[in-house]
Amino acid sequence: xxxxxxxLSMAASFAVAGAAHAEEKLKVGxxxxxxxxxxxxxxxxxxGRKEMEKALGDKxxxxxxxxxxxxxxxxxSIERLARAGNKLIFTTSFGYMDATIxxxxxxxxxxxxxxxxxxxxxxxxxxxxxxxxxRYVQGVIAAKMSKVGVAGYIGSFPIPEVVQGINSxxxxxxxxxxxxxxKVIWANAWFDPGKEADAAKALVDQGVDIITQxxxxxxxMQVAAERKIKAFGQASDMIKFGPETQLTAIVxxxxxxxxxxxxxxxxxxxKTHNVFHGMHENLVVMxxxxxxxxxxxxxxxxxxxxxxxxxxxxxxxPVKKQDGxxxxxxxxxxxxxxxxxxxxxxxGVDDKLPQ
Amino acid sequence: xxxxxAILLTIATAATPLLIAAMGELVVERSGVLNLGVEGMMIMxxxxxxxxxxxxxxxxxxxxxxxxxxxxxxxxxGFLTLTLVTNQVATGLALTLLxxxxxxxxxxxxxxxxxxxxxxxxxPVLTGLPVVGKFLFGQDPIFYISILLTIGVTWxxxxxxxxxxxxxxxxxxxxxxxxxxxxxxxxxxxxxxGGACAGLAGAQLSLVYVxxxxxxxxxxxxWIALALVxxxxxxxxxxxAGAYLFGAxxxxxxxxxxxxxxxxxxxxxxxxYLATIVVLVLISRNKRLTLMNTxxxxxxxxxxxx
Numbered sequence: 001x002x003x004x005x006x007x008l009s010m011a012a013s014f015a016v017a018g019a020a021h022a023e024e025k026l027k028v029g030x031x032x033x034x035x036x037x038x039x040x041x042x043x044x045x046x047x048g049r050k051e052m053e054k055a056l057g058d059k060x061x062x063x064x065x066x067x068x069x070x071x072x073x074x075x076x077s078i079e080r081l082a083r084a085g086n087k088l089i090f091t092t093s094f095g096y097m098d099a100t101i102x103x104x105x106x107x108x109x110x111x112x113x114x115x116x117x118x119x120x121x122x123x124x125x126x127x128x129x130x131x132x133x134x135r136y137v138q139g140v141i142a143a144k145m146s147k148v149g150v151a152g153y154i155g156s157f158p159i160p161e162v163v164q165g166i167n168s169x170x171x172x173x174x175x176x177x178x179x180x181x182x183k184v185i186w187a188n189a190w191f192d193p194g195k196e197a198d199a200a201k202a203l204v205d206q207g208v209d210i211i212t213q214x215x216x217x218x219x220x221m222q223v224a225a226e227r228k229i230k231a232f233g234q235a236s237d238m239i240k241f242g243p244e245t246q247l248t249a250i251v252x253x254x255x256x257x258x259x260x261x262x263x264x265x266x267x268x269x270x271k272t273h274n275v276f277h278g279m280h281e282n283l284v285v286m287x288x289x290x291x292x293x294x295x296x297x298x299x300x301x302x303x304x305x306x307x308x309x310x311x312x313x314x315x316x317x318p319v320k321k322q323d324g325x326x327x328x329x330x331x332x333x334x335x336x337x338x339x340x341x342x343x344x345x346x347x348g349v350d351d352k353l354p355q
Numbered sequence: 356x357x358x359x360x361a362i363l364l365t366i367a368t369a370a371t372p373l374l375i376a377a378m379g380e381l382v383v384e385r386s387g388v389l390n391l392g393v394e395g396m397m398i399m400x401x402x403x404x405x406x407x408x409x410x411x412x413x414x415x416x417x418x419x420x421x422x423x424x425x426x427x428x429x430x431x432x433g434f435l436t437l438t439l440v441t442n443q444v445a446t447g448l449a450l451t452l453l454x455x456x457x458x459x460x461x462x463x464x465x466x467x468x469x470x471x472x473x474x475x476x477x478x479p480v481l482t483g484l485p486v487v488g489k490f491l492f493g494q495d496p497i498f499y500i501s502i503l504l505t506i507g508v509t510w511x512x513x514x515x516x517x518x519x520x521x522x523x524x525x526x527x528x529x530x531x532x533x534x535x536x537x538x539x540x541x542x543x544x545x546x547x548x549g550g551a552c553a554g555l556a557g558a559q560l561s562l563v564y565v566x567x568x569x570x571x572x573x574x575x576x577x578w579i580a581l582a583l584v585x586x587x588x589x590x591x592x593x594x595x596a597g598a599y600l601f602g603a604x605x606x607x608x609x610x611x612x613x614x615x616x617x618x619x620x621x622x623x624x625x626x627x628y629l630a631t632i633v634v635l636v637l638i639s640r641n642k643r644l645t646l647m648n649t650x651x652x653x654x655x656x657x658x659x660x661x
Contacts, residue, residue, distance in 0.1 A: 035459060035570050037466040152613070158620070185612045186620035192574040193565040195605070198369055202609035205361040217572075219565040222469070241469050241567070352617035 026088060026266050028052070028258075029081035030064035031074065033093035038191065040216035040235040041252070042066070045092045045115075047236075048254030055259045059266060070095025078103040082110050088265045090258065091115065100124060111270050113261060116161070118340070120274050127257060130278030131161070132168035132339070133307045134250035134286055135212075136314040138232050139172025140303050141247050141289075142210045143180045144296040145230055150181040150350075152203030154213040154220055156190045158354045160342045162214045167346045168314045169212065172303070174348060183208055184351035193219040204229060210247075221245060230291060237287040248300070249287035256282055276336055279308040315339060320347040362606060363490045368564055370602030371501045372397070372556040376580035377587070377594045378504050379552020384584055385512060386545035387525035387652035391447025392432050394577025395454020396550050400425040400557025402458040405470055405568040408561075414473035418497070418558045425554020426547045428454065433546040437539050440656045451577070459570040470566030473497065497559045504552070509591040521545060525650035528657045538657055553577065586635035588645045597635050604630045 028049075036046035049062050063086065068077045074096045081089050082103055090113045091100045097117035104112045104124045112124040120126050142151045153169065155162050166184060173180040183206065185199040196215050200223035203211055212232040213220045218241040224231035225242040233239070233249025257277065264270040277283040286304055289297045306312035315338075317328030322345035328334060345353050376393050383390050403424035408417025432450050435441045475495045476482065482493040512518040523531045524541045532538050560576070561568055579601065587593035608623040639645050 037459065037463055037570055039467045039569060043466075183613045183615065185609050186624070188620060188624040189574070191569075191571070193567065193569060193572050194369065194372075194560065194574065194576070197565045198365060198606055199609050201361070201365045202606060202613050205358050205365070206610065206613045217565070217569055218467075218567055222565060222567065240467065350615045351612070352615065354619040354621055 025061045026056075026059060026262060027084070027086040028060050028062045028262055029084070029086035029089040030062065031068050031077055031081070031089070031091045031093075031096060032064055032066045033068065033070065033095070034191075035066050036064075038216060039218060039238075040191070042092070044236055044252040045090075045254055048258045051255030052258040052262055055255075056262055056266075060262055068096075070099075074099040075102055078112075079106070082107045087111065088113070088262060088270075111261075111265055118274070120272050122272055125261075125270075125272045126274040128274075128276045128340075129252060129283050130276060131250055131252070131284055132164040132314055133278045134284050135165040135168040136172035136307065136312075137286060137300055137303050138212055138248065138250070139169040139174075139180075140176055141292065141296060141300050142169070142212070142232075143173035143176035144299065145247065145292055146180070146208075146210045148207055148209050149177060149179060150183060150208045151210040151212060152200070152206075152208035153182050153184045154196060154199045154203070154211065154215055155184055155186045156215045157188065158186060158343075160340060163342045163345070163353065164339060165214050166349060167342065170346055170348050171314055171319065176299075181348065181350050184349065186354060187215050189215065191216045193217040196220050197223050200224060201227075233287060239287065239290065244291055246287070247291055248289050251285040251287055253283055253285040276340075279304065280310060321345070322347055322349055322353075357486065360486055360489055362610065363487075364494070365606050366599065366602040367490065367494060367498055368602075369605055370598040371498050372559045372564065372576055373580050373583060373601060374501045374595055374598035375497070375504060375559065376553045376556035376577060377583040377598060378501075378508050378591065379549040379556075380581060380584045381587075381589060381591060381594060382508060382512070382521070382552075383545050383549035384653055385525045385589060385650050386521050386542050387528055387650050387655065387657070388436065388542050388546055389443045389447065389654040390429070390432055390436075390450070390546060390549055391444060391581065392429070392450025392454065392577075393549075393553050393581050394573055394575065395451035396425045396428050396553035397454075397557040397560070397577045397580075398458045398571070398573045399428045399454045400554030401561040401572055402462040402465070402557075402568060403554065404558030405465055405561040405566075406461065408471040409465060409468060412471060414471050414562050415496075417471065417562055418473070418555065421554040421558030421561075422551045423554070425557065426551040429546050429550020429553070430543075432550075433543050436656075437542050437546070440658055443654050443656070455571060462568045462570065465568040466570075468568070470561060470568065472566040473562045495559075495563045497555065497563055500555070505591050505595050512591070522650070525652055528652045528655070532657075532659055538659065542657075553580075556580070583631070583635075586632060586639070588635075588639045589648045589650065593635065593638065596638075597631055600634055601627050601631045 032042045034042040065077045088111045092115045094116045100114045117126050187195050197219040200220035204227045209229045211224050213234050218238050221231050221238045221241040225245040237249050239246045289300050313333045315334035317332040318330040319328040321327045400421035404417040404421030407420035408414050435446045436443045473495050478492045524538050528538045583597045587597050604627040608626050
């Protein structure tokens with residue numbers, strides 16, 4: 001129904017644009033992997049879209065297509081947006097990479113922005129997020145707050161983005177307590193509230209007193225609230241689901257980037273690039289630090305400030321891999337290529353990485 | 356609360372929606388109708404239950420709303436397949452797709468709201484018993500309903516005249532019709548019972564399991580319930596066994612992962628499915644008994660001759 005309405009309104013606006021012509025609005029299209037109501041990944045992209053509309057007012061006009069599968073449908077949907085007169089198109093999932101490149105070749109005058117991929121072209125830019133920087137702060141907080149010294153980590157799939165998070169969390173925690181432990185459960189799903197809740201319960205039953213998650217629903221936060229332990233939110237601020245539970249949350253803040261890129265197209269300064277933004281660029285934002293003593297809050301804020309200023313890089317040596325071999329020498333920092341392809345644990349993680 | 360007790364409780368929560376939905380589908384299939392729309396009816400129940408509980412503040416009202424929503428939604432399936440005699444498989448699939456879409460639309464304003472949790476029982480002394488106290492006397496009402504449902508369905512199907520009639524309709528609708536049994540009416544009632552159960556299972560998800568609403572929150576549980584019915588060869592107690600086995604292996608593998616025993620998580624995640632299939636196939640080895648319990652008219656359209 002919604003899609004139909006959207007298609008109709010798109011067709012209508014196309015007709016209007018054709019007739020009036022004079023209006024100089026930049027049309028911006030978005031392709032979403034899920035529904036904006038997932039309260040996670042897509043929700044945050046949609047918030048970014050709304051921020052852009054708010055900031056640029058009547059200079060832009062946005063459209064989105066939701067729940068577009070990462071297959072042949074993706075190409076069709078992206079092309080549809082391009083044909084409808086959108087001059088800037090954001091494709092917001094890794095799996096849209098090839099489809100984006102393909103459509104971009106057909107529409108050289110349209111600018112494309114692909115999230116979390118690595119293929120660029122003259123009219124295709126790539127943007128990525130250093131979520132792991134937020135994980136480091138979480139690790140610091142967890143090590144301070146945990147009484148038993150063990151945190152539970154609910155992972156989705158063993159892909160580099162998630163492994164980065166686990167390692168960064170671990171390194172943050174070890175910076176406070178070298179003996180800190182992390183128990184990992186893979187849900188093998190991005191989104192299954194029931195299973196995520198079961199995983200959280202299993203972790204609590206095994207004695208962890210802090211939970212962090214890299215899956216998309218608010219279920220683990222609810223379990224943590226029910227069992228009276230602490231937890232971190234994921235992708236969006238989940239404080240409503242655990243007013244006395246959430247310590248902080250990593251919030252994906254796409255708005256500023258979307259505004260900046262739309263402005264660049266309007267000003268004619270848009271250029272392709274491949275960026276990996278984090279706290280410094282305000283893409284990774286931490287929800288308010290709550291439910292912790294002031295000294296922990298202060299330490300968390302300091303850590304965040306150091307990462308933001310670039311003084312602290314989470315992947316800085318000396319760091320050993322899980323098997324005991326050396327990964328980073330003292331003072332050495334990992335390059336982006338290694339970070340983006342990370343497929344090993346650092347020492348101290350209590351899990352075997354599924355390959 | 357000891358670890359064993361905690362695990363038992365988690366298993367019960369995971370198994371209950373499967374058990375309820377499968378028990379409803381069992382009755383539907385025993386009447387000779389194959390309704391693949393369980394997932395769709397379940398999610399309609401979940402959104403109705405969440406919504407009504409949210410508006411009224413009462414989890415009980417939410418639960419009743421979910422049962423009604425599931426039954427009402429199944430009537431659509433009944434009308435299409437029983438009155439208009441459309442293809443049951445295609446109609447069931449359509450029902451699932453419709454349910455997923457419609458629930459997303461209805462639930463749009465519920466996203467991001469913490470839900471109302473259905474309170475668990477708390478009987479002094481009994482709930483406090485060691486090990487089994489909480490499992491037997493300290494769970495949510497829907498758990499007890501699921502157990503009563505299993506007993507009730509068994510009794511109804513095999514100990515009552517109405518149950519015999521229902522099974523007769525499922526085994527040979529032409530003969531039943533010739534004997535004067537109102538085949539279509541029996542099937543309508545069975546389909547609505549199935550819908551009500553699926554709705555209740557949905558309410559368990561959005562009021563007990565994870566008190567929140569998000570699109571597609573059933574995540575395939577309706578399909579697992581459907582498979583359970585077949586693998587349990589249409590027998591109520593085997594569905595109970597299957598649902599709890601599935602729940603136990605699911606929770607067990609999560610615990611094994613947390614203990615870090617080093618078996619690939621992809622394999623561990625598929626274990627519940629494997630284990631349930633293997634065990635239920637093994638206990639269904641008796642061919643004669645299985646044939647006896649298979650509703651022969653399953654999925655076949657029925658047009659009464661006049």
